[in-house]
Amino acid sequence: MNISPDKIRHFSNQLLMKVDVPQEEAEIITEVLLEADLREIHSHGFLRLPIYIERIQKGMITNKVDINVEQENPVLALLDGNYGAGQVVAYKAMEKSIEKAEESGIGLVAVKNSNHFGITAYYSLMAAKKDKIGIVISNVSPLMPAIGGAEKVIGNNPISIAAPSTEGDPIVLDMALSNTAFGKVLFAKEKNQSIPEDWGVDAKGLPTTDPDDVINGGFLSPVGGPKGFGLALMAEILTGVLSGGHFSKMIPSMYDLNQKQSISHFMLTIDIKQLVPLEIYYSGIKQLVSYIKNSKKAAGTDQIYLPGEIEFLKEKKNLEAGVPMEEQTFHNLNELAKNLGVEGLNV
Ligand SMILES: NC(=O)c1ccc[n+]([C@@H]2O[C@H](COP(=O)([O-])OP(=O)(O)OC[C@H]3O[C@@H](n4cnc5c(N)ncnc54)[C@H](O)[C@@H]3O)[C@@H](O)[C@H]2O)c1
Incomplete structure (x- = not known):
């Protein structure tokens, strides 16, 4: 509907x-x-x-946001979200990151004690809509094991980078660091299908093509194996560790109604025009987009898309x-x- x-x-x-x-x-x-x-x-x-x-x-997310600025200078700030709604805390943090970039060329805002904030692109796009590049990362409760591990220790931490473009909408990468969403594993089970070997591992940490193995005690795998694991780990450092907040096993699931989540975010804005004239940036984007969109297509592909x-x-x-x-x-x-x-x- x-x-x-x-x-x-x-x-x-x-x-x-x-x-x-x-x-x-x-x-x-x-x-x-x-x-x-x-x-x-x-x-x-x-x-x-x-x-x-x-x-x-249940009081696990406070109903009114009360952000505490713990540290601030012209280019960076550390915010304590005091368990406010993730969307509101992140929105306000991104506004601050953009303001700082406008004044100083770059604005980094680290946030601790926030909550699940939804789609990451929403915040990176706030910067791109103002002729700026936005980079936003969040941590989440752990969902994936380390490479060779058999215990959840790392989130499928989402990353979004948005870059303004005169060739249409901004170019925005918005991705979680697991190879696939858990929902897709459930869907494969429902349809009695096997899953690709790189989607998840069983409870012992061993590769499997049976969705049941992932659902019953197994884990999602990081995108791109050790590279995705490395990115997810670095995301955890840039969010939870850098902000003095929570990370990895410290973060309970959002479905655990008896514990506060304490999610951390990293918001970085770059004011392009303070680095290069906007005409140069946009002519580069135009050329890059043309290389990509007009590149030779694989058999059966009608159109090439940008992130x-x-x-x-x-x-x-x-x-x-x-x-x-x-x-x-x-x-x-x-x-x-x-x-x-x-x-x-x-x-
Ligand atoms: N807040 C949280 O804790 C949290 C955690 C995990 C994920 N998320 C959100 O979940 C959403 C989904 O994440 P995902 O990893 O499943 O996304 P996805 O796999 O659907 O897409 C990832 C990226 O690939 C691009 N893409 C997809 N198909 C393409 C194609 N054919 N050509 C070119 N680019 C293509 C998309 O535009 C996107 O930028 C995101 O919005 C993410 O921020 C949030």
């Missing part, structure tokens, strides 16, 4: 305000979730709203067609609305 963006926007804001989230903050959380569903990254869209609200109700391009195409389509939503997500949201005394969502 498809739901009009305005309808779901209003509905989500009402639900969040019902659990005492201030309107301005509810609107930020809603926009990040909406952007995920419009881009068809449904794993990080309104499907997550019930768990966020449950965590707010983020497919998601932008989906977003444009869905802004017209409405936000695509699974029956189950629709049902769960309406159950939540009933419990909170908010008018239900209708198609």
